[in-house]
Amino acid sequence: MDTKLLFQDAAGFQTPLLAVFAVDIAVGKDAEPLVALLTTSDSVADSVAKVLASGEFKATVGETLLLHGPNGLKTERLLVVGLGKAKGLSVEEVRKGAGTAVRAAKPLGAREMAIAFPEDHALDDEHLETLPCALLSRALVEGAELAEKDWDTYRSERKDRSVRSLSVIAKEAEKSTREEIQEGFDAGVIVAAAQNFTRSLVNEPGNVLTPTELGKRAAAMCAEMGLRCEVHSTAKLLELKMGAFAAVAQGSEQPPALIVMTYEPKLAKGEALAKDAPVLGLVGKGITFDTGGISIKPGDGMEKMKYDMAGAAAMIGAMQAIAQLKPKVKVIGVVCSAENMPDGKAYRPGDVVTAMSGKTIEVINTDAEGRLVLADGLHYAKTLGCTHLIDAATLTGACVVALGIVNAGLFSNDEATWQKFVDATKTSGEKFWRLPCTDDYKDQIKSHIADMRNTGANRWGGAISAAMFLKEFVGETPWVHLDIAGCAWNDENKPWIANGPSGMAVRSILEWVRGYSI
Secondary structure, three states: OEEEEEHHHHHHOOOOOOEEEEOOOOOOEEEEEEEEEEOHHHHHHHHHHHHHHOOOOOOOOOOOOEOOOOOOOOOEEEEEEEEEEEOOOOHHHHHHHHHHHHHHHHOOOEEEEEEEOOOOOOOOOOHHHOOOOOHHHHHHHHHHHHHOOOOOOOOOOOOOOOOOOOEEEEOOHHHHHHHHHHHHHHHHHHHHHOOOOHHHEEEEEEEOOOOHHHHHOOOHHHHHOOEEEEEEHHHHHHOOOHHHHHHHHHOOOOEEEEEEEEEEOOOOOOOOOOOOEEEEEEEEEEEEEEEEOOOOOOOOOOOHHHHHHHHHHHHHHHHHHHHHHOOEEEEEEEEEEEEEEEOOOOOOOOOOEEOOOOOEEEEOOOOOOOOHHHHHHHHHHHOOOOEEEEEEOOOOOOHHHHHHHOOOOEOOOOOOHHHHHHHHHHHHHHOOEEOOOOOHHHHHHHHOOEEEEOOOOOOOOHHHHHHHHHHHHHHOEEEEEOOOOOOOEEHHHHEOOEEEOOOOOOHHHHHHOOOOOO
């Protein structure tokens, strides 16, 4: 989609479809909705006043109202998009609203459209003052770009319903305001493209996106973005003594891929990173297909296990955005990619494997393979000099049971590092819920034969047992673990986004990284 930002009056902009946002300004639990438009254009307000007065449109999040041939406007159709209650308005509602506008345009056959930028002073008591223009602009673009994608990639009779051109129309304002809006717009285009790249990787079937192919696509992205990239396979795993990672990979005919992406910040003349400057390690689980191995999964729903590399894809997408937004901090991305298959060479329950760190692991369940590849990936990132670590993985069904599909799981061993991530979500809009990761749970992964076991001693707190396992391999290094199993795939269409891969965690990981920039 060709997305551009224009500074002019939306009422005079000629387009097949113009979208404008609306909120409910009514206060009180049982108050009747009172709809207000987020535009100061009298022409737009007049064209829709009669319909709004009828009370049919409530301005709930994702609700739309379509008017044909609106009086006084140059647009052929006016689409009013609800953002919900003005009192609780956040950038996430703007992101959803922009997505709703684009999704609504697609079945109408609108190949070109425009969205009116929400104005700070459209409401009498200025509800938008707490929402910076740059962040609003970025969220709007992200929502629109993410919504445009449909994931029927391999349908032979695929219908083209794409919105090819989007104009974001902002009313002319002071130079500083225009610069803020432009800054947010530019960042939004970059971040949305990175998240959509992540989604495209997750959407690929396992017979297309093998570990080798994932390595090729990561390397191609790095070459385009100016990142250093190395892709290794079985020989390197054996050289590094990555016994946990290699064990998972050995049951498949497809060789594993160890992908290392490095971003070095370019500093101004005379500027230098401090000797103790952080080096951030982004580690992703890249199981391109997960049968469960010898501990094979039930057949029902196994086709979805192509998404078991969503954590790796999130790290690759984040690295793409990092390369373009250029934070002043060194970042190393490590992706551990393999298939988990039940071949005659596959590792078995009861096996003992030795991780790169030297710790021994009793395999209780071969379907707990993600934590094995991450164990070696996290330790390897430390050997590369990473001082702070974050990992992302579709790691446990237990996390989905605990948190559902609204929040992803968040674990950490360091309060300052955790707080950095919480601060990042205020910009990203993604939802995470912190779960405990304390030594009270350490007995869960004790083994009688090895240093630890790869699953908990019982079924309780399975997401925590997995996090405790990973914690053994980060040691004292500040670390955040993201269990995104419940949020990496949308099972149903929503007004603002299609069903399919979500690209969860890309925005939050990016903002976490930017939080360390000097």
